[in-house]
Amino acid sequence: MRYPFAEIEPKWRKFWEEKEVYRTDLNKADKKLYSLVMFIYPSGARLHIGHWYNYGPNDSWARYKKLKGFNVFEPIGYDAFGLPAENYAIKTGIHPYDSTIQNINEIRIQLKNMGCMYDWDAELMTCAPEYYKWNQWLFLQLYKKGLAYRKNAPVNWCPKDHTVLANEQVQSDGTCERCGTLVIQKNLTQWFFKITDYAEELLSYLDKINWPEKTKLMQRNWIGKSVGAEVVFKVDESNEEIKIFTTRPDTLFGATYMVLAPEHTLVDAITTNEFRAAVNQYKDSIKSMSEIDRTSTVKEKTGVFTGAYAINPVNNKKIPIWIADYVLTTYGTGAIMAVPGQDERDWEFAEKFNLPIVRTVKPPEDFNGKAYLGDGPATNSDFLDGLYVDDAKKKIINWLEEKGIGKNKINYRLRDWLISRQRYWGTPIPIIHCPKCGEVPVDEKDLPVELPYEVGFRPSGESPLESNKDFINVKCPKCNGEAKRDADTMDTFVDSSWYYFRYLNPRINNAPFDRQLADKWTPIDMYVGGAEHAVMHLLYARFIHKFLRDLGWTNSDEPFANLIHQGTITNQGTKMSKSKNNIVNPDDFTNEYGSDVFRLYLMFMGPYDLGGDWSEKGIAGTDRFVNRTYELYNKFKNAGNGIQTKNSYDINSLNEDEKKLYRKINQTIKKFEEEIDNFRFNTAIASLMELLNETKRIEECSKEIQVYILERFAILFSSVAPHLGEECWQLLGKEHSVYEKPVWYNPDAFALIEDKVNIAVQINGKLRATIEMPIDSDQESVKTIVLKDEKVLKYINGSKVVKEIFVKNKIYNLVVK
Ligand SMILES: [Zn+2]
Ligand SMILES: [Zn+2]
Numbered sequence: 046m047r048y049p050f051a052e053i054e055p056k057w058r059k060f061w062e063e064k065e066v067y068r069t070d071l072n073k074a075d076k077k078l079y080s081l082v083m084f085i086y087p088s089g090a091r092l093h094i095g096h097w098y099n100y101g102p103n104d105s106w107a108r109y110k111k112l113k114g115f116n117v118f119e120p121i122g123y124d125a126f127g128l129p130a131e132n133y134a135i136k137t138g139i140h141p142y143d144s145t146i147q148n149i150n151e152i153r154i155q156l157k158n159m160g161c162m163y164d165w166d167a168e169l170m171t172c173a174p175e176y177y178k179w180n181q182w183l184f185l186q187l188y189k190k191g192l193a194y195r196k197n198a199p200v201n202w203c204p205k206d207h208t209v210l211a212n213e214q215v216q217s218d219g220t221c222e223r224c225g226t227l228v229i230q231k232n233l234t235q236w237f238f239k240i241t242d243y244a245e246e247l248l249s250y251l252d253k254i255n256w257p258e259k260t261k262l263m264q265r266n267w268i269g270k271s272v273g274a275e276v277v278f279k280v281d282e283s284n285e286e287i288k289i290f291t292t293r294p295d296t297l298f299g300a301t302y303m304v305l306a307p308e309h310t311l312v313d314a315i316t317t318n319e320f321r322a323a324v325n326q327y328k329d330s331i332k333s334m335s336e337i338d339r340t341s342t343v344k345e346k347t348g349v350f351t352g353a354y355a356i357n358p359v360n361n362k363k364i365p366i367w368i369a370d371y372v373l374t375t376y377g378t379g380a381i382m383a384v385p386g387q388d389e390r391d392w393e394f395a396e397k398f399n400l401p402i403v404r405t406v407k408p409p410e411d412f413n414g415k416a417y418l419g420d421g422p423a424t425n426s427d428f429l430d431g432l433y434v435d436d437a438k439k440k441i442i443n444w445l446e447e448k449g450i451g452k453n454k455i456n457y458r459l460r461d462w463l464i465s466r467q468r469y470w471g472t473p474i475p476i477i478h479c480p481k482c483g484e485v486p487v488d489e490k491d492l493p494v495e496l497p498y499e500v501g502f503r504p505s506g507e508s509p510l511e512s513n514k515d516f517i518n519v520k521c522p523k524c525n526g527e528a529k530r531d532a533d534t535m536d537t538f539v540d541s542s543w544y545y546f547r548y549l550n551p552r553i554n555n556a557p558f559d560r561q562l563a564d565k566w567t568p569i570d571m572y573v574g575g576a577e578h579a580v581m582h583l584l585y586a587r588f589i590h591k592f593l594r595d596l597g598w599t600n601s602d603e604p605f606a607n608l609i610h611q612g613t614i615t616n617q618g619t620k621m622s623k624s625k626n627n628i629v630n631p632d633d634f635t636n637e638y639g640s641d642v643f644r645l646y647l648m649f650m651g652p653y654d655l656g657g658d659w660s661e662k663g664i665a666g667t668d669r670f671v672n673r674t675y676e677l678y679n680k681f682k683n684a685g686n687g688i689q690t691k692n693s694y695d696i697n698s699l700n701e702d703e704k705k706l707y708r709k710i711n712q713t714i715k716k717f718e719e720e721i722d723n724f725r726f727n728t729a730i731a732s733l734m735e736l737l738n739e740t741k742r743i744e745e746c747s748k749e750i751q752v753y754i755l756e757r758f759a760i761l762f763s764s765v766a767p768h769l770g771e772e773c774w775q776l777l778g779k780e781h782s783v784y785e786k787p788v789w790y791n792p793d794a795f796a797l798i799e800d801k802v803n804i805a806v807q808i809n810g811k812l813r814a815t816i817e818m819p820i821d822s823d824q825e826s827v828k829t830i831v832l833k834d835e836k837v838l839k840y841i842n843g844s845k846v847v848k849e850i851f852v853k854n855k856i857y858n859l860v861v862k
């Protein structure tokens with residue numbers, strides 16, 4: 046019998062929607078469970094298999110929790126601003142607003158067909174003024190606290206997308222995360238959010254959240270804490286000073302030269318006339334190089350001497366000051382003391398330019414390399430001599446502090462978050478630039494600063510908003526003179542840094558979100574989404590959450606208590622992409638097999654965090670499983686009418702078939718719980734398939750036991766195949782829908798223990814028979830049965846038994862001659 050999904054699935058979705066089964070009462074925080082997936086980017090490609098794989102299994106986990114009595118909140122929304130819609134507009138002339146709304150309308154239908162428990166009252170889209178108004182509000186709060194600021198700085202620029210990128214959006218090979226174009230450096234005045242103020246907490250609180258270790262490690266490395274000292278070097282024959290940060294203050298006696306980043310503000314001031322031309326030429330030559338290129342370890346070192354000298358504060362030696370591209374203004378102070386004896390890059394540089402090398406840590410006897418990075422006694426270091434690295438560090442820092450020329454210092458690799466984008470389809474920055482008053486924040490009561498519809502979004506090198514004079518030209522709120530709005534928009538990661546708060550009440554219009562609900566419902570209990578967001582969205586959201594907490598908007602410290610990354614579904618081993626023309630369209634399969642079969646099949650493919658390779662072949666097997674289940678319930682239509690099952694039965698009162706099935710269903714519940722709790726959907730579904738095979742015995746059971754088995758199976762099934770689960774439950778004769786009145790059956794602990802085992806009987810090492818015996822039977826009793834078995838007797842066939850090997854509960858091996 047074929048499962049008529051085309052009738053049954055829409056029927057249940059309509060039922061759920063009409064009965065508002067998935068509307069969550071957020072005021073009830075008892076047993077609350079906030080289950081979140083990364084909201085969807087409404088691209089023209091609509092819902093792809095990756096979304097399905099993210100959303101479907103997570104919904105099954107949340108359904109399981111709902112059946113277990115949790116008050117589950119499962120929202121969905123649209124991350125609706127961003128580059129792809131704008132690039133599409135440039136290509137086709139279709140306005141980003143129009144294409145985005147059109148895509149959302151189509152995606153919403155697809156999402157509904159998945160049959161997830163979304164609370165549609167919570168739906169939101171970030172491109173709506175009532176949403177992005179609060180991005181602007183957030184900006185102003187950061188601005189008030191000095192955590193949003195503007196500065197001119199070398200920034201990452203994508204020549205193809207014509208926009209600035211945050212460091213997090215530049216891939217490790219120096220290319221744009223969006224389009225793969227090599228990113229260049231450009232000096233621009235841009236807005237930054239001071240995420241660095243939260244560096245220490247962002248780091249230390251990683252220990253308090255249950256996230257994949259790999260993701261936490263990526264954040265740790267990205268934050269990049271290092272402990273060391275700040276030391277001040279005086280410039281010889283000048284009043285200037287150069288501050289450096291070093292993790293190895295113990296090697297100060299080995300600092301034989303200094304290097305400044307070519308962009309360091311002191312370079313012009315200290316360069317002597319004799320060297321000025323060479324310095325300027327060098328600065329020009331590296332202008333368009335990316336940080337990745339500059340710091341590449343394989344690239345030959347370059348640099349020029351400034352003509353100036355610094356004084357090493359520990360020994361008053363004059364040491365030359367160079368500039369070189371491998372020192373960056375974006376790390377530390379933009380200047381280093383070079384200690385070639387203990388640093389590989391410095392050694393390479395010193396060798397090339399013939400600068401002195403002094404070892405200050407004694408390498409082991411057998412060391413024959415260049416720079417020595419390991420531990421050892423200090424040497425050539427006056428009062429530090431003989432001390433090992435840690436002790437030498439302590440002593441020199443004390444010495445520096447006493448003299449007032451240095452101090453303990455912690456440095457972070459993390460940079461402030463650059464949020465200005467020279468693009469159209471984003472949140473306008475709520476700042477007005479006045480020639481008299483400077484930057485003037487828009488008054489909160491005047492928010493939102495609405496994004497105008499009319500703009501020229503074809504890239505012209507300037508921000509598209511510049512082209513709308515009605516938008517750009519504005520009166521200064523302070524002096525009423527002619528002024529201009531900021532023409533940039535915000536990075537869309539601002540939109541996604543707090544959206545989970547807004548879901549709690551997306552219609553609230555006098556606040557970004559409901560403060561009381563935020564206290565009750567954060568942190569989020571389960572967040573599922575792609576691992577590619579490890580140092581972007583997942584770091585930004587933590588920062589904004591902590592900032593909002595500090596403003597008193599929530600009492601939780603972290604946004605996401607638990608995090609899981611789903612794996613990737615590939616097609617014949619390769620990533621699905623438009624360019625490779627190998628995208629699997631979920632609709633093709635949901636149209637053929639229904640949504641439940643497709644969901645089950647995705648979950649059955651492999652471990653959730655690893656994903657799997659798509660194959661059309663396998664789905665037929667899942668389809669058979671679903672059809673057989675449906676058939677089973679049709680056979681027992683209305684079996685539950687008038688029958689009240691007990692919570693448990695005395696297993697010894699049951700007949701042999703009942704016993705087997707009774708044991709099996711309870712073992713399956715236990716196994717299923719363990720697997721689903723840990724997002725192991727594939728093994729959870731395998732246990733249901735095994736159970737289905739065992740139901741061949743169901744005809745031999747009493748009516749009551751039949752119903753006992755079938756009601757439990759239907760409930761288990763309901764979490765992984767929600768439409769069919771409801772249908773089976775109804776076929777059984779149940780009055781209320783599963784999700785209208787959630788139930789869960791706990792396993793009967795007494796039934797979990799096996800009392801019989803199968804023992805393999807081998808003759809001369811070959812399996813010849815299997816016998817069932819009471820658990821822990823001794824050799825004598827097993828032997829009696831073995832020697833009565835017809836198959837065994839056939840193989841012995843009069844030969845002499847020369848040896849017997851018995852492994853309790855497992856094997857009886859006979860060696861015959
Ligand atoms: Zn790009
Ligand atoms: Zn003004």
